[in-house]
Amino acid sequence: MWFPRLASNRVLRGCPSEPPFALIRKEGNAERIYCLNDPAQSLGLHRGMSLADARALCPELRIEPARPDLDARFLGVLRRWAMRYCPWVGREGEDGLVLDVTGSTHLWGGEEAMLEDMRAAMARAGVALRLGLGATRGAAWARAHYGEGADLAQLPVAALRVDTETVTALQRLGLRTIGDLQGAARAPLARRFGPELLLRLDQAMGAVPEPVTPEAESPHYATRMTLPEPIGLVSDVMGVTERLLKPLCTKLLAQHMGARRLMLTLRRVDQASQQVELRLAAPMRDAARILPLFQRGVDTVEAGFGIDMLRLEAVQVEPLAVQQIGSADHGADRLNDLITRIGTRIGLENIQRFxxxxxxxxxxxxxxxxxxxxxxxxxxxxxxxxxxxxxxxxxxxxxxxxxxxxxxxxxxxxxxxxxxxxxxxxxxxxxxxxxxxxxxxxxxxxxxxxxxxxxxxxxxxxxxxxxxxxxx
Incomplete structure (x- = not known):
């Protein structure tokens, strides 16, 4: 999956812009086009063009500053969406995804049906998409960027994911397509261009494996419990909260994290939900210390006809270093607990120090x-x-x-x-x-x-x- 307009689609999909539009990024002392939409490209604008030249060609060009950090987050959202087609989904550069759909295509009625579903979904979302299907990762990348369904041997050498200087040097030697490169002697190519060129060729042809490495999911700190019988007493709610805190704190300990903000959701039998938020003065993962801090919030809960489900989530976490046994500063712990208790009444932001x-x-x-x-x-x-x-x-x-x-x-x-x-x-x-x-x-x-x-x-x-x- 290649998203050639990823950055501009992120900005415009909520409010499509018919006039020419471009995202600008400063490079050196000049502002240059980072990404643009189709109307802007039809006027002759392209990536890397200076803003002054773009204004000369298109005075009505609408511009906004580029945000690569938000683009990376948007690509992460698309990666999670793509996992509906297969579990093995990884990033491919800054604007692409690579999927290993082996054994998954039959669930969509075949390869063509799966590709058509991808196109339709992205068209509804307002995101430009180009697809490439191949037996290897390199072949799929080449077809996505230079022609879906094309014969790999007829594609230009740039489809091998090599740098521009290498592509120019190969063209001067008369090696313009991948097929030309396959027919050339390997030893002279290795001496002149190094091992990178032949490695990319072998990866595209399947001689060298290039597996797809899925991105690891970030830890999710939440636990829940569904009860066979509704409860309504404060003591019962605190007892279930204690049972939820222990595995949550164990997971926080394993990840060397501490909770800063906890959210306890209580669902009643009438499907109404109430939430108890606990904001802590310092990162914490000690269940025995956290549990009493929930008491004030739990006391205000209206149980109605009973509560049948509780969910506890650490909605904000921070790194918390491992402490040596016996070296903890209990005075600081007591002070943080006191600040948390006072903060539940007047707000943590109102407690300040000199x-x-x-x-x-x-x-x-x-x-x-x-x-x-x-x-x-x-x-x-x-x-x-x-x-x-x-x-x-x-x-x-x-x-x-x-x-x-x-x-x-x-x-x-x-x-x-x-x-x-x-x-x-x-x-x-x-x-x-x-x-x-x-x-x-x-x-x-x-x-x-x-x-x-x-x-x-x-x-x-x-x-x-x-x-x-x-x-x-």
Whole structure:
């Protein structure tokens, strides 16, 4: 199966475009056509053409950026669809599939009936398809790209899946078809072109086997249980959930994965379904720790006349390294369980933690990040202690560069008992920050006789005193 318009069909099959259309990809310093539709090709446009030349030939050309990652995913969808014809389906390059239909064609009424069903299905899906059938993988590829049903000996040498330079050199020698190449002496060809050319020839003719290797299916983390009698008690539902968790966690362990989000689906006897979603603060595969976290969600389930089927699926998984026995950090486990329990009530995205950043500006020395996607960091590395509470600078009435002996702040009078400093902090010149427009700041730690320990700073450029923080 060759899909010559795979990328453009992926974009256009949901909204077919009659005007000329092309996908553009940047190569070097130029944007070039990556894939195009039939109207664009009929105007003389082709793959690899620069966008400037294409615009000159077709000013009304509609373009979009190419997404090879989405094309590969779309080809994966087509591969799963092609497994209806046979179990042995593999990828062939970036835009093709190879199928070993040995022993499967009779299920469709023969080879021609099977090929016709493939064409009809792809025509309904809006995907261009060219088919090639052969006794070998190379022969099937050659017929799909250069003529379905053609005699292999009459096809050009390019049908052997060799590079363009080799094809040009063979044509200069007068070897234009596969039949010409078969009749030529092998030793001179091997000396001039290396073993690759003759290997491709032998593979196409069946002298060298080229098996089809099916793509391995990605693991699916889900378990289910159908009950002979409906249940409705919370304890019964939790008991079945425990039985589902154990094999699921065993599979996660075998794949070195941990669940981030679990979905428990409960089907009632009236065919209505309810779902209990559990989002975890960290990847986890310990059934004993996960089970109690389902309790809150299960308590809200309406059993109706009973539940007769439960399905548990890990809808989001992440790699989780194997831990040595006895070296697990149980403190971190308990913290993650606590975050998960709180997250089921207020949402995991609302639980955040502070993380230090590389900045000497006090208000920029930390970030708030989601607790579920970050690890606790070590303490701030600063030359002087920082106050436990920071707030926007608040001016106070004081004169001179030395700390005031008495001052008023927030309608309270204070007397300086001890002053420690100064610590000069300069603004970050590469940032535009109106709060630091006054320039340098000289910070002082002030212990007042009233018991408050305040963080004051003085601005030499624009003389003035401010309070910005308070120590514990």
């Amino acid at each position: 993380q230090p950043t590389d900045s000497h500006i006090p208000e920029r020395s930390f970030l708030t990040v989601p607790a579920t996607h970050s690890l606790p960091a070590s303490g701030w590395q600063v030359p002087r202690p920082r106050p436990i509470t920071l707030f926007p600078p608040e001016p106070i009435m004081a004169k001179g560069a030395e700390p005031p002996a008495r001052f008023r702040w927030r309608r309270m009078a204070f007397t300086t008992g001890r002053a420690t400093g100064p610590e000069r902090i300069a603004p970050e010149w590469w940032r535009e920050d109106p709060a630091w427009a006054s320039g340098l700041r000289d910070y002082w730690k002030i212990d007042t006789r009233e018991g408050r320990r305040l963080w004051l700073f003085y601005t030499p450029q624009k003389p003035g005193w401010y309070v910005q923080g308070e120590f514990a």
